[in-house]
Amino acid sequence: MPTTESRCPACGAPVPPAHDGKGRQPVFCGTDRCKQARARRAAERREAVALLRLAADLASYGAQQVGNGLTPADARAAVGELAGELASIAVRLRRMARPGPAERRMIVRLLFAQGLSGAQVANRVGLSEKSVYRYRARPNVPLRSQEPI
Numbered sequence: 001m002p003t004t005e006s007r008c009p010a011c012g013a014p015v016p017p018a019h020d021g022k023g024r025q026p027v028f029c030g031t032d033r034c035k036q037a038r039a040r041r042a043a044e045r046r047e048a049v050a051l052l053r054l055a056a057d058l059a060s061y062g063a064q065q066v067g068n069g070l071t072p073a074d075a076r077a078a079v080g081e082l083a084g085e086l087a088s089i090a091v092r093l094r095r096m097a098r099p100g101p102a103e104r105r106m107i108v109r110l111l112f113a114q115g116l117s118g119a120q121v122a123n124r125v126g127l128s129e130k131s132v133y134r135y136r137a138r139p140n141v142p143l144r145s146q147e148p149i
Contacts, residue, residue, distance in 0.1 A: 044096050055089045108135040
């Protein structure tokens with residue numbers, strides 16, 4: 001039976017297989033680069049949790065304010081403020097969860113295969129239409145890091 005060699009998700013170095021019996025957990029090689037990558041990912045996860053908690057608190061506060069017998073004009077103003085805050089939180093979360101170039105190419109190809117137009121794909125993925133059509137025209141372009149030196 002051929003064994004597949006595990007690779008570090010941060011730098012691509014070979015690492016020993018995981019000892020949990022399933023081999024599904026990513027194993028890092030322990031270099032400084034990998035430790036920094038793990039710390040950066042953990043900080044991003046903490047920031048995402050904080051933003052989600054903030055959004056929940058804002059929604060709760062807004063619901064209380066609107067339910068306190070505000071006039072329709074005041075209720076509209078309160079909901080408008082909340083919508084702006086929630087939109088800014090959504091933008092930050094989208095930036096944090098943005099896929100890498102290879103994942104974006106795959107997503108573009110999948111959305112085109114589902115029959116979406118270039119404008120619809122661009123809107124969903126957060127790219128310009130020109131980039132979407134470039135990904136569609138040349139779907140198998142290797143990443144720069146994979147090109148021979």
